[in-house]
Amino acid sequence: MNFLSNLISGLSLGSIYALIALGYTMVYGIAKMLNFAHGDIIMVGAFASIVFINNLGLPMILGVLLSIVVCVAVGVLVEKIAYKPLRSAPPLSVLITAIGVSYFLQSLAQLIFGTNQKAFPKFIQVAPVQIGELTIKGESIVTLAVTVAIMIALTLFINKTRMGKAMRAVSEDRQAAELMGISVNRTITITFAIGSALASVAGSFYGLTYSFIGPYTGSMPGIKAFVAAVFGGIGSIPGAMIGGILLGIIENMAKAYISTELSDAIVFGVLIIVLLFKPTGLLGKKINEKV
Amino acid sequence: MKSFFNKFKGLKKSTRSNLVTFALCLMAFGIVTTMVATGNATRHMKSLLVPICINIILTVSLNLVIGFLGELSLGHAGFMSVGAYAACLFSIRFEEMLPVIIRFPLAMLVGGLAGAVFGLLVGIPVLRLKGDYLAIVTLAFGEILRSIIINLEFTGGASGLKGMPQDSTFNWGALAVAITLFVVMNLVDSRHGRAIMAIRENAIAASAVGININRYKLMVFAVAAFFAGVAGALYGHNYSIMSAGTFDYNKSIEILVMVVLGGMGNIRGSVISATLITVLPEMLRGLADYRMLIYAVVLITMMLLGTSEKFMMLRYKLEPKRLVKKAMQVRQNRLDEEEARKNG
Numbered sequence: 195m196n197f198l199s200n201l202i203s204g205l206s207l208g209s210i211y212a213l214i215a216l217g218y219t220m221v222y223g224i225a226k227m228l229n230f231a232h233g234d235i236i237m238v239g240a241f242a243s244i245v246f247i248n249n250l251g252l253p254m255i256l257g258v259l260l261s262i263v264v265c266v267a268v269g270v271l272v273e274k275i276a277y278k279p280l281r282s283a284p285p286l287s288v289l290i291t292a293i294g295v296s297y298f299l300q301s302l303a304q305l306i307f308g309t310n311q312k313a314f315p316k317f318i319q320v321a322p323v324q325i326g327e328l329t330i331k332g333e334s335i336v337t338l339a340v341t342v343a344i345m346i347a348l349t350l351f352i353n354k355t356r357m358g359k360a361m362r363a364v365s366e367d368r369q370a371a372e373l374m375g376i377s378v379n380r381t382i383t384i385t386f387a388i389g390s391a392l393a394s395v396a397g398s399f400y401g402l403t404y405s406f407i408g409p410y411t412g413s414m415p416g417i418k419a420f421v422a423a424v425f426g427g428i429g430s431i432p433g434a435m436i437g438g439i440l441l442g443i444i445e446n447m448a449k450a451y452i453s454t455e456l457s458d459a460i461v462f463g464v465l466i467i468v469l470l471f472k473p474t475g476l477l478g479k480k481i482n483e484k485v
Numbered sequence: 486m487k488s489f490f491n492k493f494k495g496l497k498k499s500t501r502s503n504l505v506t507f508a509l510c511l512m513a514f515g516i517v518t519t520m521v522a523t524g525n526a527t528r529h530m531k532s533l534l535v536p537i538c539i540n541i542i543l544t545v546s547l548n549l550v551i552g553f554l555g556e557l558s559l560g561h562a563g564f565m566s567v568g569a570y571a572a573c574l575f576s577i578r579f580e581e582m583l584p585v586i587i588r589f590p591l592a593m594l595v596g597g598l599a600g601a602v603f604g605l606l607v608g609i610p611v612l613r614l615k616g617d618y619l620a621i622v623t624l625a626f627g628e629i630l631r632s633i634i635i636n637l638e639f640t641g642g643a644s645g646l647k648g649m650p651q652d653s654t655f656n657w658g659a660l661a662v663a664i665t666l667f668v669v670m671n672l673v674d675s676r677h678g679r680a681i682m683a684i685r686e687n688a689i690a691a692s693a694v695g696i697n698i699n700r701y702k703l704m705v706f707a708v709a710a711f712f713a714g715v716a717g718a719l720y721g722h723n724y725s726i727m728s729a730g731t732f733d734y735n736k737s738i739e740i741l742v743m744v745v746l747g748g749m750g751n752i753r754g755s756v757i758s759a760t761l762i763t764v765l766p767e768m769l770r771g772l773a774d775y776r777m778l779i780y781a782v783v784l785i786t787m788m789l790l791g792t793s794e795k796f797m798m799l800r801y802k803l804e805p806k807r808l809v810k811k812a813m814q815v816r817q818n819r820l821d822e823e824e825a826r827k828n829g
Contacts, residue, residue: 228617276785279793285616287792289557290745294784297738301777413734420621459632462625469618470610 198328200450201443206334207403208442209341213396214419215426215434216348217389223365223429224385227285230292231272232393233416234299239265239394240314240407241303247315254317262394268299269390270383278379296413303409311408314401337399344395345435348388352431361385365429414458418445421465427478436476503670506753510666513760514659521655531655533767535723538658539716540759542665544743545752546712549669551741552750553678554705555685557620559737560607561713563627564600566732568714569721570640572596573649576722580650589652593661593718600714601707603630608706612699615688627737634729645728646721653723661719662756665712670752672708681705742780745787 214236221229242264246257276295280288320332352358363371364381372378400415401407418441426437441461448460468475493501517534520526543561550558572592579588607626611619634640641647672678681701683691692698721727743762747754766776790796801807 222617228621276789279789279795282794283788283792284555286551286555286557286749287788289617289620290741291785291788293738293741294781294788297777298781298785301775301781305774305778417621417624421625424618424621453636455636456632459629462629465625466610466622469614469622473613473618 196450199330200446202328202330202334204443204446205439206331206337206442207446208422208439209338210396210399210403210438211415211419211422211442212435212438213341213344213392213399214415215422215438216345216431217392218420218423219426219428219431219434220361220385221389222423224361225277225382226368227277227288228292228420229277229386229389230289230416231295231299232389233414233419234296234303234412235265235269235390235393236397236400236415237303237407237409237412238268238299239397240401240411241307241312242394243317243398243401244312244314244407247317254315257315258317258398261398262391265390265394265397266387269386269393273383273386278382296416300409300413307409309409311406311411314405314407316402316405317398318402333399333402337403340395340399344392348392349431357381357384418461421461424465424475425468427475430475430477433475433477499674502753503674506666506670506756507663509753510662510756517655529767533764534655535653535658535719537760537763538655538662539719539723540740540743540763541662541756542712542716542719543740544747544755544759545665545669546709546716547740548744548747548749548752548755549672549705550709551744552748553673553681553685554702556615556702557741558623558706558709559620559734559741560623560627560630561709561740562732562734562736563623563630564603564710564713565717565720565736566630566634566729567603567717568596568600569717569727569732570634570646571599571714572718573646573721573727574639576649576652585650585652588650589657589722592652592722593657593715596718596721597711597715600717601711604707604710604713605703607710608703611706612702624734624737627732627734631729631732640729641727643728643730645726647726649722649725649727651722651725653719658719661715665715666752666756668708669712673752677701677704739780742784746783 214232217232217235218229221227221232239261242261243257246252246260247254250257252260272295276291277288280291318333318336320336322332323330323335352361360371360376360381361384363374363376364378368378371381396415396419397412400411404411419438422437422441423434424437425441426433426435441464444464445457445461448457452460493504496504517526521531543565547558547561550556550561572595575595576588576592579591583591607623611622611626614622635643673681680691680696681704683694683696684698684701688698717732739762743759744755746762747756747758766773772779790800
């Protein structure tokens with residue numbers, strides 16, 4: 195029974211990672227860059243929810259929805275100011291810029307909200323479900339249900355709509371897509387917007403699970419979600435979902451059965467092993483290097 | 486004097502540039518030493534001297550990876566921590582047996598070697614990766630090292646390591662800086678350095694002309710990690726307590742900021758920016774809250790100014806040399822016209 199309840203909380207944590215990993219993997223697939231600041235969008239979203247709900251007194255669900263709008267705005271703004279001018283720059287410069295943006299968001303949040311952690315409002319209250327001896331937390335169920343719904347919607351969007359088709363085209367071959375009349379810049383902006391929205395949802399659930407939010411809250415789940423994206427095969431949307439959920443389960447099991455302090459090290463160990471033996475991840479495509 | 490200048494001019498361009506860097510460092514060392522000797526340096530200033538040396542070593546060595554090899558390593562603080570712990574444990578063990586003049590250089594060597602061994606350990610698997618993956622794996626290694634150090638007994642665990650002798654002095658630090666500069670500058674100017682830069686420019690072309698990419702990447706990783714370890718040794722012996730929490734991801738980013746500000750692939754720039762970034766926050770106490778924000782803005786603007794097409798065009802238009810040249814051209818044209826009018 196203990197194993198089952200660990201498995202379920204792992205699933206719930208993993209679905210949060212999966213939401214964040216989706217943003218990483220989409221941006222990586224389409225803009226060919228590692229958006230280091232993606233994790234910090236989670237923190238921006240969580241703080242926005244706190245401000246809307248605690249300070250402005252808005253209804254909880256409205257606050258969470260508005261925080262998504264804030265995250266989309268921040269994500270798109272970051273893309274326009276920092277990443278767009280570097281479209282043709284060497285990858286190293288883009289990576290350093292992204293680290294700079296991540297650092298910028300963290301230190302800005304620290305200046306505004308201080309270093310102390312803030313309590314996150316419990317915006318959803320669901321009674322725990324009892325099955326035999328097994329108790330499942332209400333939040334876990336909601337997190338899982340919403341994540342699954344979002345993943346289905348996203349898969350439909352990518353596969354069935356015109357915009358989704360454009361995204362797949364840009365990720366396959368940017369120049370050819372441009373020649374076919376697809377606006378690459380617009381596609382990339384929309385990708386960032388979707389990624390940030392997902393990160394904001396993830397931020398709300400993260401706050402719900404851990405109850406406290408600080409300026410550096412986003413960086414660890416951000417990096418772990420990147421691990422999840424790589425684990426599943428970067429650029430692959432189903433890969434990010436599977437990778438995120440597996441990683442959440444691995445982390446929770448490591449915490450329960452090995453050591454709490456070493457759980458982060460174990461997660462990173464997974465990353466290194468995956469990259470060494472299967473650099474393209476579980477579902478990633480192999481890309482041949484051309485001269 | 487004149488023959489000296491002629492000789493200086495006759496040297497290779499890179500040798501000249503290196504000599505200038507050395508001369509600048511020597512001058513700075515001379516000024517600081519006289520200030521300390523004559524009692525003109527405040528206690529506060531003196532406390533900054535060793536950290537400046539540490540940061541210069543860290544920046545120059547990381548610049549080797551970022552600026553010359555063209556790969557981003559976010560685990561430099563990890564190598565530093567390995568060196569720091571190895572050196573401090575060595576010093577604690579041999580404190581009674583060896584005099585400081587033998588003990589401390591040995592401790593720095595131990596720290597450097599420990600760093601280099603871990604540099605190789607990280608480097609061998611990481612060789613298969615590049616770009617974003619390499620950056621994130623070095624970050625992961627740094628974090629793993631930190632969690633392991635916190636969970637070990639003999640490193641003092643989470644409460645930190647205590648009891649190492651306070652051996653770090655400015656003179657030792659300056660010596661370490663001199664050795665670092667000498668090794669890195671000569672490496673960069675050598676045949677190996679050119680091979681490393683060829684890998685940065687185009688790895689496939691480099692391997693096509695017979696450069697062993699793996700060997701050179703490993704070499705750069707090991708050398709950079711060696712000096713990070715030496716810097717760690719200096720760091721550990723400068724404070725009475727050392728905890729693994731200091732060597733986190735933020736420390737690596739701080740070193741990255743120094744490299745980027747000084748210019749990737751520019752060693753003199755690294756020395757200057759490491760000094761500035763160590764001294765400035767202490768001088769401008771009021772800015773302490775904004776320090777991180779300023780680092781972030783520095784990273785972003787340096788990248789935008791340096792590599793974005795739009796800003797490159799703007800910079801080209803505003804370049805002083807070009808403006809001067811243009812002004813001279815305009816003047817020359819006017820003179821020519823006047824000349825022509827007089828004659829005609």
